[in-house]
Amino acid sequence: MTRLICFGGPGKISHVGLLKTIIGAGLLAALAFGAAERGFASFADVKAVLDAHRNQLPSELKDADEAKWTAWSRQQDKAIRGRLRQGELDSMVNLLLFGTSFTREPRVRIEDITEAAKSGVVRARVDDLVAGLRNPAGNERLIFLNGLLKGIGVNPEAGGPETGVFIYNNLLRVLKEDQSIRQRAAEAVRETQKTGDPASLLDRSSLFRDRGVSLDTSILPDFLIEQTLRDLTQKGVLREGQVARVAVVGPGLDFIDKNQESGYDYYPQQTVQPFAVYDSLVRLGLAKTAAAPDGLSVSVFDISSRVIDHLQRARARAMKDVGYVIQLPRDISRPWSPALVAYWRAFGDHAGAEVAPIRPPEVFQAINSGKGLETRAVQIRPGVVLACQPSDLNIVLERLNLAPADRFDLIIGTNIFVYYDAFEQALALQNAGAMLKPGGLLLTNDRLPELSGGPIRLAGMTTVIYDEHDPTARGAVGWYRKQ
Numbered sequence: 001m002t003r004l005i006c007f008g009g010p011g012k013i014s015h016v017g018l019l020k021t022i023i024g025a026g027l028l029a030a031l032a033f034g035a036a037e038r039g040f041a042s043f044a045d046v047k048a049v050l051d052a053h054r055n056q057l058p059s060e061l062k063d064a065d066e067a068k069w070t071a072w073s074r075q076q077d078k079a080i081r082g083r084l085r086q087g088e089l090d091s092m093v094n095l096l097l098f099g100t101s102f103t104r105e106p107r108v109r110i111e112d113i114t115e116a117a118k119s120g121v122v123r124a125r126v127d128d129l130v131a132g133l134r135n136p137a138g139n140e141r142l143i144f145l146n147g148l149l150k151g152i153g154v155n156p157e158a159g160g161p162e163t164g165v166f167i168y169n170n171l172l173r174v175l176k177e178d179q180s181i182r183q184r185a186a187e188a189v190r191e192t193q194k195t196g197d198p199a200s201l202l203d204r205s206s207l208f209r210d211r212g213v214s215l216d217t218s219i220l221p222d223f224l225i226e227q228t229l230r231d232l233t234q235k236g237v238l239r240e241g242q243v244a245r246v247a248v249v250g251p252g253l254d255f256i257d258k259n260q261e262s263g264y265d266y267y268p269q270q271t272v273q274p275f276a277v278y279d280s281l282v283r284l285g286l287a288k289t290a291a292a293p294d295g296l297s298v299s300v301f302d303i304s305s306r307v308i309d310h311l312q313r314a315r316a317r318a319m320k321d322v323g324y325v326i327q328l329p330r331d332i333s334r335p336w337s338p339a340l341v342a343y344w345r346a347f348g349d350h351a352g353a354e355v356a357p358i359r360p361p362e363v364f365q366a367i368n369s370g371k372g373l374e375t376r377a378v379q380i381r382p383g384v385v386l387a388c389q390p391s392d393l394n395i396v397l398e399r400l401n402l403a404p405a406d407r408f409d410l411i412i413g414t415n416i417f418v419y420y421d422a423f424e425q426a427l428a429l430q431n432a433g434a435m436l437k438p439g440g441l442l443l444t445n446d447r448l449p450e451l452s453g454g455p456i457r458l459a460g461m462t463t464v465i466y467d468e469h470d471p472t473a474r475g476a477v478g479w480y481r482k483q
């Protein structure tokens with residue numbers, strides 16, 4: 001089955017004059033990129049991956065043929081998308097622990113949960129969250145969760161203990177999962193230390209392969225990508241002006257991050273990565289601005305309708321010449337490397353302009369020994385928002401069938417493949433490869449299983465330090481090159 005994706009949407013034709021004024025000819029050319037077929041990878045496309053993974057295949061794919069692959073891939077697409085709901089419930093738990101928009105209780109770190117339970121803080125937070133869900137009063141996160149809970153048969157407005165019990169049960173589930181993920185992560189770190197090979201930083205052992213798919217995001221992965229692009233430029237792998245078409249797979253939506261240091265809910269939900277990637281590519285001279293004749297266009301792929309709809313709404317506002325504001329809080333008690341601080345300070349200077357940030361709630365003064373949060377905000381230009389075109393696409397199973405000239409110079413996917421097992425990662429790598437130009441790169445912070453002699457292979461990696469005093473505060477990005 002193939003589905004047709006039309007970038008830009010039906011409304012754009014009547015707005016051509018306005019668009020030209022706002023965004024210039026280059027972006028119009030990018031919009032004219034027009035229609036591309038989205039389709040499931042065919043049996044022929046995946047045969048080599050099935051053969052290479054024959055010992056790890058799900059039972060439905062033993063002795064696979066076209067029919068078995070077609071049945072499994074359609075069913076697996078549903079199963080993968082089904083994981084989003086669990087991720088949303090995980091976000092509810094993050095909100096319970098770190099949120100400040102519905103309670104005045106102190107935030108609770110997972111490490112301190114026993115203490116917080118004994119002192120009654122957890123109970124008080126659950127009560128406040130239940131009250132907030134009953135009456136969201138314009139709080140977009142609570143409105144979303146109210147609808148989510150009702151959709152699974154828990155009505156926060158009904159009164160009684162049901163909503164509180166549901167929240168507690170999810171808290172317990174997340175704590176249990178967190179424990180097993182920490183064990184897996186510790187094993188992965190031990191392996192890394194044993195080999196001493198910096199490339200093993202990419203071996204994140206499919207850490208989240210059996211948890212809900214969440215939308216969490218912060219600027220740290222964007223720093224990782226900027227440093228990698230810088231490294232690629234310095235090494236001559238990427239050249240000035242070389243990038244015109246880029247895809248960001250799974251940009252996420254900042255509802256409230258799972259890490260306390262970046263878990264905030266005092267500003268509207270936001271997506272960051274498409275604009276961050278644009279900003280970095282233009283800052284580094286690797287791409288021309290969207291307004292230029294062959295300027296940068298950013299395709300954004302995600303399985304979450306929340307991400308896609310969020311970007312579509314931003315684009316609709318951009319059509320009316322309204323920019324997109326990103327809040328950039330920084331926890332000063334967190335020892336960031338000078339390069340990371342410099343990145344945070346410069347963020348957005350090639351995609352928009354500084355605007356006044358939203359003031360964080362008082363509670364942040366107290367928790368950081370009086371240091372609080374340093375904040376910035378950037379308004380992304382409408383033309384840049386319009387250069388980012390969202391589409392639904394499951395990178396594990398689907399690809400856009402692009403004409404050679406329309407293929408991507410770069411595909412970026414951070415903190416996405418860690419949600420999948422080795423077989424699914426191998427499928428995703430081939431789908432990404434099919435959408436890249438020869439010599440094009442997939443940049444990701446996971447090691448993906450390559451096919452020996454296959455068309456897309458690890459060509460190198462960049463290691464990035466977040467905190468010079470903490471040897472574990474680092475990440476790595478592998479460069480997978482299409483042959």
Ligand SMILES: C[S@@+](CC[C@H](N)C(=O)[O-])C[C@H]1O[C@@H](n2cnc3c(N)ncnc32)[C@H](O)[C@@H]1O
Nearest residue numbers: 215217221250251252302303304394395414415
């Ligand atoms: C944890 S967030 C990561 C966000 C961002 N890339 C970052 O590093 O901060 C994972 C994102 O990938 C998306 N995603 C997960 N599986 C996907 C798939 N198979 N195809 C496309 N998007 C996917 C999720 O919906 C979400 O937006």
